[in-house]
Amino acid sequence: QVQLVQSGAEVKKPGASVKVSCKASVNTFISHYMHWVRQAPGQGLEWMGVINPTGDGARNAHKFQGRVTMTRDTYTSTVYMELSSLTYEDTAVYYCAREYYSSMWYKAFDIWGQGTMVTVSS
Amino acid sequence: QSALTQPASVSGSPGQSITISCAGTSSDPTSYTFVSWYQQHPGQVPKLIIYEDNKRPSGVSNRFSGSRSGNTASLAISGLQAEDEADYYCCSYAGSSIYVFGTGTTVTVL
Numbered sequence: 001q002v003q004l005v006q007s008g009a010e011v012k013k014p015g016a017s018v019k020v021s022c023k024a025s026v027n028t029f030i031s032h033y034m035h036w037v038r039q040a041p042g043q044g045l046e047w048m049g050v051i052n053p054t055g056d057g058a059r060n061a062h063k064f065q066g067r068v069t070m071t072r073d074t075y076t077s078t079v080y081m082e083l084s085s086l087t088y089e090d091t092a093v094y095y096c097a098r099e100y101y102s103s104m105w106y107k108a109f110d111i112w113g114q115g116t117m118v119t120v121s122s
Numbered sequence: 123q124s125a126l127t128q129p130a131s132v133s134g135s136p137g138q139s140i141t142i143s144c145a146g147t148s149s150d151p152t153s154y155t156f157v158s159w160y161q162q163h164p165g166q167v168p169k170l171i172i173y174e175d176n177k178r179p180s181g182v183s184n185r186f187s188g189s190r191s192g193n194t195a196s197l198a199i200s201g202l203q204a205e206d207e208a209d210y211y212c213c214s215y216a217g218s219s220i221y222v223f224g225t226g227t228t229v230t231v232l
Contacts (some may be wrong), residue, residue: 007143025137035221037223040136044125044209044211044223044224044225044226045160045162045213045223045226046125046223047213047220047221047222047223050219050221059218059219059220061123061220061221062123062220089163095167095168097168100170100173100179106156106158106173106174107155107156107158107161107173107174107215107221108156108170108213109158109168109170109176109213110170110173110179110213112168112169112194113165113167114167115167
């Protein structure tokens with residue numbers, strides 16, 4: 001069973017950047033689209049963006065345009081999400097999630113990382 | 123892209139059936155497809171329970187069922203059990219590699 005293991009909690013100051021990693025336990029992940037979803041304390045889920053299997057294409061939600069960068073290292077089975085110009089509103093748990101594939105892409109997220117808490121505080 | 127609209131809360135007694143709706147706004151011309159549903163217990167990671175509108179992943183109880191008509195999707199839970207008490211989120215593909223989550227619904231088992 002594939003597991004996604006994310007990096008640890010972060011505390012950042014307003015205006016700083018944070019980079020969260022998500023490592024797959026098996027190499028088959030290299031053939032999957034990988035998504036990032038965040039959840040502010042007591043709030044709902046918010047889709048942030050997706051990176052394609054080869055890492056040469058990514059798409060972000062409009063509200064994160066210009067602030068989020070998604071990359072992947074296929075050799076280490078790791079994807080990264082970097083969010084810049086942090087504000088207090090970016091305080092949230094950030095999840096990576098694998099897109100479900102079974103003979104076709106089903107545009108759903110079947111395996112999730114454990115989440116990374118990012119706190120923006122002065 | 124605005125979040126899809128879900129009722130804030132739905133409740134039911136054990137054994138009953140409940141339905142959670144998930145709707146795009148009437149003024150939004152986006153065509154929402156490939157609706158999926160997630161269950162999230164407090165402090166836990168979301169779990170996929172429905173994909174492509176009405177399909178269940180292996181291991182998910184058949185008490186959960188999904189449907190979609192146009193830009194409105196629904197999740198039904200039959201034979202409500204205490205373990206079903208959780209938050210539920212819909213998510214839809216909005217085209218051009220963009221996805222949108224619903225606002226979330228808290229299910230309470232009375």
